[in-house]
Amino acid sequence: MTLHTCISAGTYLLGKIAADALPTLVLGLLRFLIAGAGFLVLARIRGLDLWPLARADWRTYLWLGFLGVALNQVAFLGGLAFTLPSHAALLYALTPTVVLLMAWARGQERPGPRKLMGLVLAFAGVVVLLAGRRGTAALPPRWILGDLMILVAVVAWAGYTVASRPMVLKHGAQRATTLSILFGLAVFSPLGALGLPRLHPASVPPMAWLGLAYLGLMTSVVSYLLWFHALSLKEPSRVAIASNAQPVVTALLGWIFFSQPITLPFVAGAALVAAGVLLAQS
Template identity: 30%
Template sequence: MVSKFRLHTALFLVSLIYAGTYSLAKDIMPHYMQPLGIVTLRISGAALFFALLKRIVAPNDKITGRADNIRAVASGLLGIALNQVTFFAGLNLTTPINASLLQTVSPIVVVLASAVLLSEKITPTRLLGILLGAAGAAALILSRPSTGKVPANLLLGNTYLLVNAAVFGLYLVLVAPLMRTYHAFTVLARIFLVGAIVVVPLGLPQAIAADYARFPLFIWGELGYMIFFLTILAYLLNNWALKFASPALLGVYIYLQPVLAVLIAVATGKDTFTLDKAWQAALIFLGVWLVGRKPKAAVEAAPSPAAS
């Protein structure tokens, strides 16, 4: 049995890594590198790392069967390529707090996807949660920043982040059976390879166009953070923690991540937290909490996407 301290440490570090990304990425984009350039470096670096790790740790493990291979390709397209492209494209156009709050709607998408793909029942409580979460997300997407200055394409950036949350929720449902069947490094190596095949041809021109000679030291540090901590370490810690964490514990850390993101964004002067964002966040959090509540009769009958 894994110790609670190690489990909480892993989940907290994952939340902290993701939370810091919202503010740190704003230093890099768009002044030093465009979004697709960052995504290209992240995915190509992680694809090489996980391919090597898979060869060392699980050399004989292979994804077999037409259905599982299709699922792996779909997971790579959604969870790696589209997920990371929409995240950085959206964050480039919106604010760190907006981005962090919009990403918390992923559990709502997980429930909707489970209802369609796994025939999981949507109860009245969950339906209310979906409506509240959607209302909070819509209000946040359409809101103006507290400074009164509306960044160009703010609505587009918020929409990208909503799409990001949706595709990540679908990815969690799709990848869960693969994680239960194969070694985690086998799955990660395959889905990052798929992501690299899609993204690298699109983002390589932006990665090459960056003027690396004028990067100050802190930008190199933040770029390294994006590649190692955000892409590699967070995936490793998250996949390890998912094997031992209960859905209730995962739910706690779903709410912790945007809280940490808000604190970091405010502390670094990247964003401000207002009363408007507070009530929008409250609607989203309440919606996610209601969606996360399973009816007693369905606890054993239906799989829990959050626990996979």
Template identity: 30%
Template sequence: MNQQLKVHGSLFLVALIYGANYSIAKEVMPAYVQPYGLILLRVSGAVLFFWAVSLLRTKEQIQGWADWRRVILCGFFGIALNQLTFFGGLNLTSPINASLIMTITPIVVLIMSAVLLREKVQKQRIGGILLACVGAFLLIYGKTDAKSQGNTLGDILILINATSYGIYLVLVKPLMQRYKAITVVSRVFLVGFLGVLPFGLPQLGTPDYAAFPVHVWAAIAFMIIGVTIMAYLLNAWALTYASPSLLGVYIYLQPVLAILIAVGLGKDVFTWQKAVFALMIFGGVYLVSRPARKRAVPA
């Protein structure tokens, strides 16, 4: 099979997995498992898998307190806070609202890069930040349609989730440059596991697991194996061959697939107001993601 076809296939499958996750997670929570219990199931499976791979493939260790401190921060922002706010928010709001708000992550990365890494922000990107923020604000608070299935608190939690993930992406970059990806991810997930354990453990013991129908077990397996493990591995492989612009296209595809799946399964309704707010968010993210034009140098 052609290499480029494999790359496109992998990125599309990742987008499909993430897009489906919004609706599939709603099948499980809160009717069968509460959100924090579901997080603990997912993170536990990921910790076991990534540590097993790490022990088999490398003996590399994180060196020094400075790097361990960064690992702890990555575990907090990238796993603990990220997962608690995502599943807590998705439990309250609609799949469509959640998927649209998550697209502001590149904007958070730009802002955090400017704050933490002192990177310059061009005027074009400032305009994109403002446009996307207005779109997100209207999506959260502009419930003008009676059919809207969003929830303000849930939307705010998803916004915190997107922000925490953006912070994580900035924090983890130096670690990824110094160590192998599996070394970093296994340690980050372990810290995240310790962070979600106090919240998830009380909810993990309450469900009647013997009464779960097959489709619920399948949904849980999808979230552990598909969303956490398979999507990561596919993304990591594809990113070794894909350009940043190609990755951006598939990031935009995620909410589109999420909307189609949510509407198809009857989990949400896509209104014209959401379409307008989505265009504002997409437009803002596009302006932020587009490379700045280089000024012409006089001869």
């Protein structure tokens, strides 16, 4: 999960460059075309038989594909184009809290008073972040819309995490991840194709193509496999807590490499979110 956290921090930074240069729908389509090809190659190397599993549980994998690819990616990549990478990473630190709430609703976990207080603190941190000064030059003009879209992506990813665990335990991490990605690609492809007329490859800078490759291979293959391998070993809320370190790592990398300022509202919101999710998982 330490490796997953480091890869995810790079996702926000390089993904931001790609999201600024490529249409959102096209970026999502190309990302998961790369990821789908990567997973199929890995499955072929290992000799994994996927299609009997796909036929037996196609409804579940269709739902997972919608949550983890279609809804999550439209909201994440669209939101990333409007907000700062540090904001996206901070909001994704709410993942353990949202996972805990969903697991509670499904009867999988029973949070006590400490965990409930953690939920309150974590969401207070989001409120502080969203209430930051709109006029500051450090923030893009539509950052609030971007942050709200990222929140939708967080909820979709949390649902994907909770709903995926039975398939991970039943079919193994690689099979479950591969099938959810392929079903998600099938769901997303018609929507992604709508953005192709807006793609002008000659105007896309090299760093954006690099960001796309990173999203397709490192984030959507390596990082997903790490996430679901961990999910096969631990309950969803324990796995999700690894996202707590992502805001700090992303903000530091953004400050070092892209001169993105670390503002007071961000620090305050990050402190509340970190305290909340740590208390919720204690």
